[in-house]
Amino acid sequence: MSGPPAVWQAAGPVLAPLAVALAAISIIVAAAGENPAAALRTLAAGSLGSREGLAMTLFYTTDFIFAGLAVSVAFRAGLFNIGVEGQAMAAGIGIALAALYAGALPGALALPALALAGAAGGALWALVPAWLQARRGSHIVITTIMFNFIAGALLGFLLNGPLGAPGSMQPESPAFPAAAAMPRLDDALRAMGMTPTDTPLNLCLPLALAAAFAAHVLFERTRLGYEMAVLGASPPAAAYAGISPARIMMLAMILSGILGSGLALNELTGAQNRLILEFTGGYGFVGIAIALTGRNRPAGIVLAALLFGALYQGGAELAFERPKITRDMIVLVQGLIVLMAGCFGARARSGEA
Amino acid sequence: MPWWRKPGQPMKYRFAGPACLALIAIIGGAGFGAAAEFKPALVYDLGGKFDKSFNEGAFRGAEKFRLETGIAAREFEIQNDAQREQALRRFARDGQTPVIAVGFSHSSALEKVARDFPGAQFAIVDTVVSAPNVQSIVFREHEGSYLVGMLAAMASKTAKIGFVGGMDIPLIRKFACGYRQGARAADPRIEIIENMTGTTGAAWSDPVKGGELARSQIDRGADVIYQAAGGTGIGVLRAAADAGKLGIGTDSNQNGLFPGRVLTSMLKRVDAAVYKGFSDARAGNWQAGTAALGLKEEGIGWALDDDNRALITPAMKAAADQAARDIISGKTAVHDYMSDGKCPPAGAPGG
DSSP, X not given: OOSSOHHHHHHXXXXXXXXXXXXXXXXXXXXXXXXXXXXXHHHHIIIXXXXXXXXXXXXXXXXXXXXXXXXXXXXXXXXXXXXXXXXHHXXXXXXXXXXXXXXXXOHHHHHXXXXXXXXXXXXXXXXXXXXXXIIIOOOHHHHHHHHHHHHHHHHHHHHHTTTSOTTXXXXXXXXXXGGGSOOBHHHHHHHTTOOOOOSOOBTHHHHHHHHHHHHXXXXXXXXXXXXXXXXXXXXXXXXXXXXXXXXXXXXXXXXXXXXXXXXXXXXXXXXISSOBTTTTXXXXXXXXXXXXXXXXXXXXXXXXXXXXXXXXXXXXXXXXXXXXXXXXXXXXXXXXXHHHXXXXXXXXXXXXX | OOTTSOTTOOOTTTTHHHHHHHHHHHHHHHOHHHHHOOBOEEEEOTTOTTSSSHHXXXXXXXXXXXXXXXXXXXXEEOSSTHHHHHHHHHHHHXXXXXXXXXXXXXXXXXXXXXXXXXXXXXXXXXXXXXXXXXXXXXXXXXXXXXXXXHHHHHHOSSSEEEEEEEEOSHHHHHHHHHHHHHHHHHOTTOEEEEEEEESSGGGGSOXXXXXXXXXXXXXXXXOEEEEXXXXXXXXXXXXXXXTTOEEEEEESOOGGGSTTTEEEEXXXXXXHHHHHHHHHHHHTOOOOEEEEEOTTTTSEEEOOSTTTGGGSOHHHHHHHXXXXXXXXXXXXXXXXXXXXXXXXXXXXXXX
């Protein structure tokens, strides 16, 4: 590879929209009658400046790495997977079923079993649209969007009925057994006699980073990654080269579903310890923005996920500290960053070609 | 007996109030500045502060407290479920007390945070969290629903009335069940058409579907429709008004949304609960335990103002007032759906 190292190549498209977004935040904050410099300080200090803030940022980052990778692995093969949200919900159902009905597993086996159940759920949910695209030509954008609704309805049905906690007003499952809780950073801090951060940051973060590395190896070093890239760039060329589009599509979507299940693992075993209705929180859709900002490269996706994680956490901190800044303004800023990422991402892609 | 305690509940925390007062006096003696600082906080639910209904009621209560005392509560509108615990914890760590969590969805997060901050005072609206430092504020919505059910039955010319609920949860079935009992009490042969909007949180913010359900009930003959559906309910009231029928509002006074076309509103005084929670805490009268607010405590009621005065005949008002007195005195027992998950096969008037 020529030019600067991959990390710096990836950092460019993350830093440019960040600069524009910070400018946009300043204008909005000033319009709301607050001091922009102070607000930006709050944003930075709240997301990166304290142990609690940093841990919370990294918790969100974990979600976003998984979601971004899930989108990008499908995108590599030319498939626009809008269904990460639904795939994560299906993964959550798998995790909850395993946690609630296979609770007898010994501690060391429980978490891998949950992760496998989640991966199976996510893969299954991605497989149907993939098959429809590969065999029937049904457009994957439409089918994956529809599958989000189906997953949401299924989750609602299960939590209001068979999986719901008896006697609870909330549509939520009973609490998972203790063996189903992902080890948290706080557990380690407590064991070392340090003050815990009181955040749900857990072992899923290293898992997400490992997934990013694995995706990098897949994209750059394997035959499957190459076949996906060929299919994504030109389906006729792929067919001419003897690559089966159907096979690659299905494999890419299965991988996408498995990566998306990491989001469910982080939220359910790391934070909630029960299955709840809206645990995906729209992160599956944010994954599209992350993949775009990170230019579909794992290193870029990790950086973009960190940026969005910091914005989510810093945004919450802004709302805590500065009453004049409402949560709608924070959503506005997040939207602007996605827009900027889209602009810069599109420029970068056309420059690449 | 103080308002927050159900009759018969043990006086477990009898000394908490005086102890708080004593503590405040001691701190006050030590340094005036520290004692004068009263730091309340509010955490809203996903619906957001200005939802024209439940959360907004809490906001109005805090606003009333601010106008009277000049003390503004810190507040936070959550964006995702992970923020419930984060927000409560954050306020507790900053020394905010009391912290009021608005909405039953905060219950699991509050259980954890209340345990970690035994010195802070918390309150939760709409569900019960059992902890020595949590005050649970619930409402006897079935009582108010009973009264508006009576009014609906008396106002109906077709002897058919409707109910549109939001998300299908026990709380909303409790509304429907009270409404049914009241309507049957006023007219044993009344027909009641009930629909729920959905089974997910989206059912609280789908006015289009609310309007569809209301129109289908009107097509089947209903001419008064009660909504207990949050933001969805605006669509119900609009559809009823557009068809020349009557709607019934919930939580806040919604009579003014479509003047002359909203029969009344079942008032759930979240504002009063928040205001009282802050005021009591400031005065050192804060108590843990469960407060069930109903007609008697004026936590529940029905709205009569210039927008609907022409719709409520003196006979209707007299009947509703009499029923309210009977419920308060215990002569009429309104069945609470949430007590056993059943609604009695009404036919015989309650009481």
